[in-house]
Amino acid sequence: MFDPALFKLPGMRRLTVILGLLAVVEGICIIIQAQFLSLAIVGLWHLQTLATIVQPMLIFAIAWTGRQLLVVFKNRLMYPIVEKTSGDMRRQVMQKLYRLGPSYVAKTGTGNVVTTALEGIDKVQTYLMLVVIKVIDMMVIPWVILIYIAWLRWREALFLLAIFPLIIVFMIILGYAAQAKADKQYVGYQRMSNHFVDTLRGLPTLKQLGLSKSYATNVYRVSEGYRKQTMAVIKVAMLSTFALDFFTTLSIAVVAVFLGFGLVNGTISLLPALVILVLSPDYFLPLRTFASDYHATLNGKNAFADVQKMLALPVPTHRDQLGTQPLDWQADSDLRLSQVNFSYDGEQPALSQLDLTAKGYQRIGIIGASGSGKSTLINLLGGFLTPEADQGSIKVNGQAVSHLNQTAWQQSFFYIPQNPYLFHATLAENIAFYQPEAGISAIGQAAAKAGLTDWIETLPDGLATQIGEGARGVSGGQAQRIALARAFLDSSRKILLFDEPTAHLDIETEAALKQTILPVFENHLVFFATHRLHWINQMDYVLVLDHGKIVEQGTPAELAAHNGAYVRLRDEMVGAI
Amino acid sequence: MKAFFATFKHDTWVMPYLRKYKKLLALTLFLGLMTFFCGSALMFNSGYLISKAARHPYNILMIYVPIVLTRAFGIGRPAFRYAERITSHNWVLRIVSDFRKKLYQAVAKHAVAIRQNFQTGDVLSILADDIDHIENLYLRTVFPTVIAWMMYLIIVIALGYFSWWFGLLMFLMLGLIVIVMPLWSVLLNGARETQSRKIQQTFYTQLTDAVMGLGDWLISGRQTDFNDRQTAPIDEIASLRRADHRFQWWRDFTIQLLFGVICIALLIWSSFYWTTDKASSNWIAAFVLSVFPLVDAFQSVSQGVSEWPSYQRSIRRVNALDTTPTDETDQTVLTESFSQLQVADLDFQYAEANHQIFKHLNLTLTAGEKLALLGPSGTGKSTLLKLILGDLQPTNGSVQLNDVPISRLQNERATLFGVLDQQPYLFNTSIMNNVRMGNPDATDAEVKAALTSVELAPLIDGLPDGYETIVEEGGARFSGGERQRIALARILLQDAPIIILDEPTVSLDPITEAHLLATVFRVLQDKTILWVTHHLAGINYVDQVRFLEAGQFDMAGTPQELYATAPRFKRLYDLDQGHE
Incomplete structure (x- = not known):
């Protein structure tokens, strides 16, 4: 119920103690308020005049106000920590994001990252705000009240004490039942709930197929199916709230009846009986408020765990092996990769046994069928991906580096993808x-x-x-x-990394753009991944990739001369095969 | 207030549904009312029970009725609440089904058959979210408020029955809680909501910028700038939330204080009204204790109502959708089989633009002919397709099929045109179902034959679920080329005489592209094809090529003619073949 990670937040331990003490005070306020309200009622019951109950009414009013003030006060005490935590968390997430780099975004999805940083942390904020105070209230206030009730009359207190764990057990059992029911229907359920957006997005296609009108009935039918399934789950899910409600209200009813018999038998007088009756709803109140926000806290708890998990991800180290200043790439500078391997998440290698040397202002074309590893190689050269540790070597101007996610290296190149971000x-x-x-x-x-x-x-x-x-x-x-x-x-910046910059452009735009790009090649080291053949004519060296391996490399003329992978690829690309 | 009524002036989304399913709605409200009534009655009855018992009645039967009632209310409250929740959800979900159908029809009316883009996808998600929002409007605002108001009325009338002045006093005091406070909340929140949305929007844009442009940030080495950029919106959001929270705390505090005052007022009133004799003084505890269970019910009204501004936006957006049925008079059918598509002297200009897209454009396509249409982006290739399909109307000139204007053949469209676009949409269902959409009456054998002719049979046979494999959202289970082939099979079943290919290979690599084009032109051999393409791969499959430039065709001819006579075509062709 109480996440241990919460206690690790700065200032949380101290705050917990203070909130606990304030909850005790609140409990006492509740008792005073009940006591004096009852005193006033009993006074009137004895047919006394209004003047005699002025004092108890005043005390009731003060205790009531005090109790409500305490609620505000606790919130105000809690809020700065919550605000600081969520603010810090947002900053940490952003900083972490910067260090994790684009490969993390590619893996996780832009939408997910934005959601975590925006809504996720909002949920965390709500969670922190709700859960701490409510849990502490639930662990303190009922017992303060119960002690007083026991002091007045132990039998009712015992009953109330016994019912408390019973409620919790029932809620947990029913909660699991609902979860099991929901899990069982999850797949179909998920598909139906997405069906509507799926249909809307596919509308142009439906129109093309002449189905758009008749499909309206289908939309309604699926939605009704969804309703029936949802209702089946809700019927079970709501049972846990029902159990809570049932036991708390029935307990109050039972206590009232107990007290009635006690009064008839003369074993208790009206004042303590009334106090107990007034206090019993307050005894259950913290449990009920906690339960009513339970789902909000559950979402927040998951969001909190997600953020914590992201913050704990490992980040590339040794980023300053080339210093922190941009490289001064010259005509005689060189980059050497030998026997470098890379794999996504330790699966089968996406790039293996790479051997390549780039010198000075070479223009290196990278070609291969789709899925051959062109983009992966460019991303590796840009340092967005980290090669397998302890395998092969990478040297920049003779200086060995463990990866190319180097501060100095990254400040020395431009990366131009298919869709540059604006x-x-x-x-x-x-x-x-x-x-x-x-x-x-x-x-x-x-x-x-x-x-x-x-x-x-x-x-x-x-x-x-x-x-x-x-x-x-x-x-x-x-x-x-x-x-x-x-x-x-x-x-x-003397190094240029191009990743299919013209793949999606129409031929005329591409032809015009090519005239602009060519002058940029002057005095630059160029890596150019492409499957548009005409670019190869501007390259002075070509790497042919196939299934993550460099299967051929050399000048275009050399490669064209013997009938290898390069020639085959070219033929296939123009549709000659 | 004015804005509130303006929202509902031409409302076709909220009010009509309150009338539909009236009985279920009435039941929901009744159950909600009974929930709170039982809650209050339980305390009322218990208060009376122990007061009466304290008089030591000589016979236990004297308090028998209150004892039974106490138990009844004790069980009644949770039972009614459970039933209320079930019925209210059921009611709302029923409405959601209606909403979805209605939204679908509204959107379907305006859906244009050519090229869905990312943005429209976004708009649709927003509209789908709006429906969920209205669902919450009922559950979180309308129901609790109406129930609280009914309870309010009952209390005021009941107390007014005993003494009119006290009834009036409670009318005012409870009115503060269920009417004044909610109004105050919604007014304050309305102003804050606008500001909040603005800040959220900025933060969202910043975040998207940060995430999508992360590579550029990283390479630029501007880490400090990157971090600084997030600070301002983070702080703004924090101060906004702070203000929100403070307001809620003090609002709830005020409501609680008012309840304290009501409690004391009840005590004072009782001291005048219920202290005439012992029997009547038994009612004092009953009245005072029955106040407390109401706090919950009445307090939630303010929160619910303060959420109104966000619902209002959704309601306005869906109400802005055009839901009037389309005019279907003047539609006709093509009596003989398709022989000729003619675009004659066509001018076109978007209503809001000052730039004319087409000037005196002419194009004739006879049955079986295959034509490729090229041109730089922005010259209106997609617009021309929309004009040909009848999604847009020409400013001047005409588009005719066998001398019938295309605008009169809209109901026939799917039997005349098959469309394969950049990203044909695959629905999240089985391959079989997706392909069968081309012709719902097709037999399994026909569907399989279509899939075989687009060369997918070996792939599908290798899948564990075969033809019943779910394609997943947007067809994610398959590669771009495979998705195009599934869509092509769907078009084969549709069996329309004219096929429009709208850059179907733009996101494919050249090898996949070459293979796909070979298949496309093989299986569509006897069809009339209008192919919009972005480059010249596969250009030799067509009979005619047109280059669109500045609203007119500036190059036209067979690929062989153009290669021989037009230097520009030759240059582009060589570039595409990698010869330059």
């Missing part, structure tokens, strides 16, 4: 992303070199136009040009 910012800010200090004229020149000038002139605010998510749409070709403008703006 930030939700102005066009100028997007171009200057790698050089935030660049002046507007330099940005303009870079944009001109990238062939963006004509397009910029059509934009309402020119370089100051907002682009990216939810703002002005940018076509695939323009996005590539923006990425190129980044490279034009920052000439200090």
Whole structure:
């Protein structure tokens, strides 16, 4: 019920003690309030005048107010810790994310990462706010009240004590039953609940097939099926609330009847009887409020565990083996990989026994069928993926490194994927992303070199136009040009990693873009993964990949000369086979 | 207030459903009312029971009725509550089924058959969420509020029966709790909600930027900037939540204080009204104790009502959907088999744009002809397809099938056109069901034959569940090329004379592309094909090529003619073949 990880939060132990003490005070307030309310009622019952009950009423009012103030006070005491914890957590998640890098995002999914950082932590916040105070209340207040009731009359106290664990046992049993029922139907249930969105998304297809009208009945039918299944689960799930309700209200009824008999027999007088009756709902109240928020706490608990799990993930170390300053890549610099292996999550190798040497301003084309490991190799070269430890070696200018996730290395290259990401910012800010200090004229020149000038002139605010998510749409070709403008703006990065930059473009856009890209190759080390054949003509070295292995490498002319993997691949790509 | 009524002025989503399933709704409200009534009655009765018992009645039978009633109410409350929850969920889920059908029909009306994009997917998810929201509006706001108000009325009338001035006093005091406080909450929350959404939105955008652009952040080495960027929205969100929480604490505190005051008022009233003799003074404890169970019921009204602004947005959005039925007069059928598709002197311009997309465009496609349409993105290839299918109406000129305008053949569409687009949608069901959608009357053998001719049979035979394999969401079980083949099989069953290929290979690698195109043109040999493509792979399969540029065709001819006569075509072709 109480997550041990909660106690590890700073200041939590101390706070628990304080909240526990305040719960005792609250319990005492509840007793005073019950005692004096009963005193006032008994006074009137004895047909006394209003004047005689003024004092008990006042004390009741004070105790009542005090009790409610304590509730607010406890919340206010709790809140700063909750706020700090959730704020810290958001920051930690972001920092962790930065260190885990894009391969983590690729694995987990953008949507999931955003959800964890946004809604997940909101849930954690709600959870912390709810669970700590409620659990402490539940562990303190009932017993304070019970002690007082026992002091008044032990028989009712014993009854109330006995019923408490009974309720919990029933709730747990019924909770499991509901879970079992839900689990059993889970798969079908899940599919039905997603069916509607699935159908909406498929609407254009339904229209193409001429089914869109008749399908409305199907939507209704599936939804009704979903309703029936949901109701079946709800009927069981609600039983646990029913059990709680049933036992608490019935206990109060039983106590009332007990007290009635006691009064008839004269073994108890009205005042203590009334006090016990007033106190019994309050005895159950903390349990009921806890149970009513149980599902919210359950979600929060899972979200809390998810965040903790993410924060505990290992991050790449040894990132400064090449220093922290960008490399000065020269015509005689070199990168050597020998016998390097890589696998996703220790499964079968995605890349194996890589041997490759890149020197100075070489242009290296990487080709292969889809799934042959082109992108994986580019990601490995970019340091987004970490090769198998202790196998093979990677050397940059003779300096051995354990992976390429090196601060210095990463600040020396540009990475241009198929769909470069455009930030939700102005066009100028997007171009200057790698050089935030660049002046507007330099940005303009870079944009001109990238062939963006004509397009910029059509934009309402020119370089100051907002682009990216939810703002002005940018076509695939323009996005590539923006990425190129980044490279034009920052000439200090001498290495370029391209991952299928033109695969999705139409042939004319691609032809035009090629004319812009070619000048960037000058004085750069280029790695160019592609399956568009014409790029190979601009490369002076080619790696042919197949099933994660480099099966051939050499200059295009050499490779074309003998009838190997390269020739076969080319033929297959133009559809000659 | 005005905004509240404006929301319901042309409402077709919330109010009509309150009227539909009236009986179930009445039952739900009755059960909810009984829940709270029993809760209060239990304490009322218990208070009376022990007061009466304390008078030492000479016979136990004197308190027999209250004893029985105490037990009855004790069991009644949980039983009614359970029943209320079941019926309210049942009611709401019934409505959800209606909602879904209605939303589906509204969206279906506007669904355009060509190229679904990511954004529309998003919009649809939002609309689907809106329905869930309205579901919560009933469960969290409408039901608790209406039940609390009914309880409020009963209490005021009951007390007014004993003394009108005390009834009036309670009318005012409880009114503060169930009317004034909720209104105050919703007013304050309405303002905060707008601000909150703005901050949430910024944070969301920032986060998406951070996550999607993580690679760029990492390479740029701007770690400090990255961290700093998150600080502002994190702090804003924190202060927003703080304000929210504070408000809720003090609102609940105020409501509790009001209950304290009501309690004291009851004591004072009792001292005047119920102290005439011993018998009547037994009722004092009953009245005072019955207040406490009401706290729960009445307090939740404020919270429920304060959530209104978020529901309001959803209601407005779904009400903005056009649900009027389409005009189907003037539709006709093609009497003889398809012989010619003609686009004549076509002008087109989007209503809101100032730029004309097509100027005097002409195109004729006779039965069996195969035509490839090329052009840089943004020149209107997709728009032309929409015009040909009748999803858009030309500004001038016409699109005709055998001399019948396409706008009059909309009901016939699926029998005339088959469409294979960039990402054909596969529904999350079996391969068999997906393919059969092309022709619901097809036999299993026909479906299997279609799958065999698109060369999927060996793959499917190798799957453990064979033809009954579930394709998973969006067809995720299969690769891009395989998904296209399943969709192609579906089109084969559909057996329409004209096939539109809308860049079906754009996301495929060249090898898969070459194989797929070979299959496509083999199985669709005798069909009329209009193929929009982004490059020249497979161009030799077609009879005619058209390049769209600035609203007109600037290159037209057979691939062989163009290669020989148009240098631009030759250059692009060579580039595509890797010869340049």
